[in-house]
Amino acid sequence: MLALTDYLGQDVFDSDDARIGVVADLAARLGGLTPRVTRLVVRAGRREQFALPWEEVAEFERSGVVLRRSAAELDRHAQPLDDELLLMRDLVDTQIVDVTGRRIVRAGDVDLQRQNGDLLVAGVDVSGGSLLRRLGLRRLARRSPRRSLPWTDLYAASPTAHTLQLHGDRERIARLGPAGLAQVIGRLPPAHGAEVLRSVGSELAAEAVSGAHPEVGGRVVGELGTEAAPIVERMASDDAAAALRHVDVEDREDVLERVGGHRAEQLRRLLSYRPATAGALMSPNPLTAPAGSDAEVLRGLLASRSPDLEALATVFVVDDAGRVLGAVPPTRLLAGSADPSPVPVLSVNQPVEDVVDLFALNDVLAMPVVDDARQLVGTVTIDDVLDELIAERLPGTRRFGVLDARRHAPS
Amino acid sequence: MRRASGLVALAAVVGPGVLAGLSDDDPAGITTYSILGADYGYSLLWVLLLSTVALVVFHELGARTGIATGQGLAGLVRDRFGVRWAALAVTALVVANLGTTCAEFAGIAAASELAGVDRLVSVPIAAVALSLLVLRGGFKRIEHVLLALATVFAAYVVAGLLAQPDWGAAAEGLVVPRIPAGSDTLVAVTATVGTTLAPWGLAFIQSYAVDKRLSISQLRLERVDVVTGAVMTGVIGFFVVVACAATLHADGRSIETASDAAVALEPLAGEFASLLFGAGLLGAALLAASILPLSTAYSVSEFLGYEAALDDSPREAPFFYGSYVLIVGIAVAVVLVAGGALIPILYLTQALNAILLPPLLVMMWRIGRDPAVMGGLTTGRALSLAELASLAVVVASVLGLAATAVA
Numbered sequence: 001m002l003a004l005t006d007y008l009g010q011d012v013f014d015s016d017d018a019r020i021g022v023v024a025d026l027a028a029r030l031g032g033l034t035p036r037v038t039r040l041v042v043r044a045g046r047r048e049q050f051a052l053p054w055e056e057v058a059e060f061e062r063s064g065v066v067l068r069r070s071a072a073e074l075d076r077h078a079q080p081l082d083d084e085l086l087l088m089r090d091l092v093d094t095q096i097v098d099v100t101g102r103r104i105v106r107a108g109d110v111d112l113q114r115q116n117g118d119l120l121v122a123g124v125d126v127s128g129g130s131l132l133r134r135l136g137l138r139r140l141a142r143r144s145p146r147r148s149l150p151w152t153d154l155y156a157a158s159p160t161a162h163t164l165q166l167h168g169d170r171e172r173i174a175r176l177g178p179a180g181l182a183q184v185i186g187r188l189p190p191a192h193g194a195e196v197l198r199s200v201g202s203e204l205a206a207e208a209v210s211g212a213h214p215e216v217g218g219r220v221v222g223e224l225g226t227e228a229a230p231i232v233e234r235m236a237s238d239d240a241a242a243a244l245r246h247v248d249v250e251d252r253e254d255v256l257e258r259v260g261g262h263r264a265e266q267l268r269r270l271l272s273y274r275p276a277t278a279g280a281l282m283s284p285n286p287l288t289a290p291a292g293s294d295a296e297v298l299r300g301l302l303a304s305r306s307p308d309l310e311a312l313a314t315v316f317v318v319d320d321a322g323r324v325l326g327a328v329p330p331t332r333l334l335a336g337s338a339d340p341s342p343v344p345v346l347s348v349n350q351p352v353e354d355v356v357d358l359f360a361l362n363d364v365l366a367m368p369v370v371d372d373a374r375q376l377v378g379t380v381t382i383d384d385v386l387d388e389l390i391a392e393r394l395p396g397t398r399r400f401g402v403l404d405a406r407r408h409a410p411s
Numbered sequence: 412m413r414r415a416s417g418l419v420a421l422a423a424v425v426g427p428g429v430l431a432g433l434s435d436d437d438p439a440g441i442t443t444y445s446i447l448g449a450d451y452g453y454s455l456l457w458v459l460l461l462s463t464v465a466l467v468v469f470h471e472l473g474a475r476t477g478i479a480t481g482q483g484l485a486g487l488v489r490d491r492f493g494v495r496w497a498a499l500a501v502t503a504l505v506v507a508n509l510g511t512t513c514a515e516f517a518g519i520a521a522a523s524e525l526a527g528v529d530r531l532v533s534v535p536i537a538a539v540a541l542s543l544l545v546l547r548g549g550f551k552r553i554e555h556v557l558l559a560l561a562t563v564f565a566a567y568v569v570a571g572l573l574a575q576p577d578w579g580a581a582a583e584g585l586v587v588p589r590i591p592a593g594s595d596t597l598v599a600v601t602a603t604v605g606t607t608l609a610p611w612g613l614a615f616i617q618s619y620a621v622d623k624r625l626s627i628s629q630l631r632l633e634r635v636d637v638v639t640g641a642v643m644t645g646v647i648g649f650f651v652v653v654a655c656a657a658t659l660h661a662d663g664r665s666i667e668t669a670s671d672a673a674v675a676l677e678p679l680a681g682e683f684a685s686l687l688f689g690a691g692l693l694g695a696a697l698l699a700a701s702i703l704p705l706s707t708a709y710s711v712s713e714f715l716g717y718e719a720a721l722d723d724s725p726r727e728a729p730f731f732y733g734s735y736v737l738i739v740g741i742a743v744a745v746v747l748v749a750g751g752a753l754i755p756i757l758y759l760t761q762a763l764n765a766i767l768l769p770p771l772l773v774m775m776w777r778i779g780r781d782p783a784v785m786g787g788l789t790t791g792r793a794l795s796l797a798e799l800a801s802l803a804v805v806v807a808s809v810l811g812l813a814a815t816a817v818a
Contacts, residue, residue, distance in 0.1 A: 093489045106716025189481050
C-alpha cells in the first residue's frame with residue numbers, strides 16, 4: 001500500500017531525465033468499486049500547473065516520477081476534468097463518513113494500490129499516525145497503529161467528492177445498504193443527505209430513513225419536501241410518523257397532501273397522538289378476527305400479511321363493537337389452537353414509560369392499543385419498546401444512526 | 412399563534428451566540444471593564460460599543476461557517492490551509508486556552524474568597540462539578556445548565572443601577588469617541604477590545620453551532636441569537652463600567668482586579684451592590700471555566716479528525732473528553748499550587764491570545780468568502796467590509812498593545 005502524501009512534492013522527470021516540476025496532486029475517476037488514478041498533476045512553477053494523463057507516467061516511485069515523453073512533447077495546458085476527483089484537494093484533510101465504524105473522521109492520507117500498471121484508490125488512512133508523519137514526526141508515527149477505511153465502506157463528505165460520488169459512484173453508494181445510508185444521511189448536512197436519498201431511489205431511501213434516528217429522518221424529509229412523498233409511502237407507518245413528527249407542521253402537511261388518500265389519513269391520525277404515548281409508538285392496522293374464528297381462518301389472515309412483518313403477527317380477537325377480547329400469538333396458531341388469551345390493553349394516551357413497564361411485566365410480543373371509545377386502533381410491538389429503551393439510554397435523543405435495529409420492511 | 416411558534420423556534424436555536432458572547436465577560440473581562448470605569452469614568456464607553464460591533468460581526472461569521480460547513484474552525488483550517496497551519500493554530504489555541512482556563516479558576520478562587528470560602532475548597536468542587544456535568548450530561552442538559560448559569564450576569568445590571576450612575580454622561584461616553592490624556596489610556600482601549608473578542612470564543616461558537624446541528628433554515632434565527640449574545644455581553648460590560656464610574660471613579664479610587672472592585676463598592680454603593688458584584692464574578696468565572704476547556708476539546712478533536720459531540724459518551728469520544736479533563740486538571744493544579752507564579756502566566760496568556768487573534772480572523776474571513784466552502788452562504792460584500800473594518804480595529808489594538816508592552 002502506497003501513501004499519497006509520500007509522493008507529493010517528489011520530482012517529476014521527463015524521458016530525457018530533465019526535471020520538469022514536482023507532483024502536486026493525483027486525479028482519479030470514480031466508478032466501480034475502487035477509483036482509478038487518471039492523471040498526474042504537476043506543478044512546474046509558482047503559477048504553472050498541468051495534468052498529464054496517467055498513461056504518460058513510466059515510473060511512479062518515492063525517489064521520483066519519470067514520464068514516457070520528453071518535456072517538449074507534453075501538453076502543458078491540460079487540466080483535470082470536471083468529473084475527476086483530486087485526491088489531495090478533495091480527500092486529504094476533509095471529512096469522511098466511516099459507514100461501518102459509524103463515525104465521521106478526517107482523512108489523514110489516501111491509500112493507493114498498484115494493479116497491472118494502474119494505480120487504484122484503495123481507501124483512506126484515518127489514523128493519527130498519518131497526521132504525525134505529515135508533520136514530520138516519523139518516529140512517533142511508526143509507533144502509532146495504522147487505521148484505514150476501505151473505499152467501499154466510506155462516504156467522502158467534501159463538497160466536490162459529494163457531487164462526484166452522486167454522479168459517478170451510485171452503484172457503490174447503493175451498496176452501502178440501508179444501515180450505511182442511515183449513517184451517511186445522519187452525518188451529512190441535510191441538503192446533501194437529501195441528494196444522496198434522491199440518487200438511490202425511493203425503495204432504498206425509505207429503508208435508510210427508517211433506519212436513521214427519527215430526527216435525522218425528519219430533517220431530510222423536510223429538506224426533500226413533497227419529493228419525500230414516495231419515500232414516506234414506502235415506510236412503515238410508525239417509522240414514517242416518527243420522522244414526520246420532526247418536520248415543521250406546514251412542510252409536513254405538504255408532504256402528506258402529496259401522499260394522499262387513506263395512507264395520509266392514517267399518518268395524520270398517528271401524528272395527532274401526543275409524543276411519548278402508546279398512540280405515538282404504535283403501528284396501525286392490527287390483525288383482527290371476530291370472536292369464534294377457528295385456527296384455519298386466523299392462519300389465512302396471517303398468510304395475507306407481508307412476510308417481512310414478523311413483529312406484527314399477533315391476531316387480536318374483537319367483538320362486534322371493535323373491543324379487544326383477547327390475543328392469539330402466532331405460536332399458538334402453529335400448534336393448531338385459536339383460543340384467545342387475555343392481554344393487557346394500552347390506551348392511546350398511555351405514557352411510554354407505562355408501556356415499557358407493561359411489556360416487562362407481561363410475557364407478550366405485542367399489545368393492542370385502544371382509543372377513548374375502547375376500540376382497537378393499533379399495536380405496540382416489542383421492537384417499538386426496544387427502540388424506545390435505546391433512545392432513552394442516550395443522554396440526548398440526537399445521537400444519529402444508532403437505531404440501526406429500527407428496520408421495518410414497508411407495509 | 413404565529414408569534415408563539417416564532418418564539419419556540421428561536422428558543423430552539425439560542426445557545427451558541429449567548430454562551431460564546433457571555434464567556435467573553437469572564438473575570439479578566441470584568442476586571443478590564445472595572446478598571447476602565449474606575450480610571451476613566453464614562454469617557455471610554457464608546458470602545459465597548461465598538462468591540463460589541465466587532466463581536467457581532469465575527470460571531471455571526473463563526474456561526475454561519477459552522478452551519479454552512481458542518482465543521483468547526485480547527486477542522487476547517489486543516490481542510491483549507493493544510494495540516495501544518497492547523498497544527499500551529501491548534502497548538503497556540505491549546506496553550507492560550509490553558510492559560511485562560513487558569514485565569515477563570517483563579518477568578519473562581521478570588522470570588523469564593525470574597526465570600527470567605529477557601530480556594531482549596533471552592534476550586535476543586537467547581538472543577539469536579541463542571542467535569543461531571545460535561546462528562547455525564549448530554550448536549551441539552553449541558554446547554555440548559557450553562558444558560559441558567561448565564562442569568563447570574565443580571566447581577567451586574569442591578570449593581571450598576573444601585574450605583575446611581577449619571578445616565579447623561581454615560582450616553583455621551585457611549586457615542587462620543589474621546590481619548591483622555593494619559594499614558595495608560597491606549598492600554599485600556601486595546602485591552603477592552605482584546606478582552607471582548609477572544610480566540611476561544613470564535614472557535615467555540617463555530618464548533619458549538621455544529622454540535623447543536625443547526626440547519627441552514629435556522630440561520631436567520633441563529634443571527635438573532637448571535638446579536639442577542641453580543642449585545643448582552645456589551646450591556647453587561649456597560650453596567651460594570653457604569654457601576655465603577657459612578658462610585659470608584661467619582662471617589663478617585665483605582666483598583667487592580669474585579670474582586671477589588673467588589674470590595675470597594677461596599678461603602679460607596681451599599682453592601683447589596685458589593686454582594687451582587689461578587690456573585691456576578693463567581694457566575695462569570697464558572698461559565699467561562701466550563702466553556703474554555705470545552706472550546707479546547709472541540710478544537711483538539713476536530714484537528715485530529717475525531718467527531719466532537721457532547722451527546723457522545725466518554726468511551727466513544729476519548730480525545731474530546733480527555734482533553735477537557737486534562738485542561739481542567741492542569742488549570743486547577745496551577746491555581747492551587749503556583750500562587751504568585753500565576754501573574755506572569757496570565758500576562759503571557761493575554762499576549763498569546765492577542766497574537767493569535769488576527770491570523771485567526773484572517774483565516775475566518777477568507778473561509779467565509781470562499782464559495783467552495785460556504786456554498787450559498789458566502790459573506791456578502793457589505794458584511795465582508797464590516798469584517799475587514801473590525802479586523803482593522805483588532806489589529807490596531809494588538810499593535811498598540813505590543814507597542815506599549817515594548818515601550
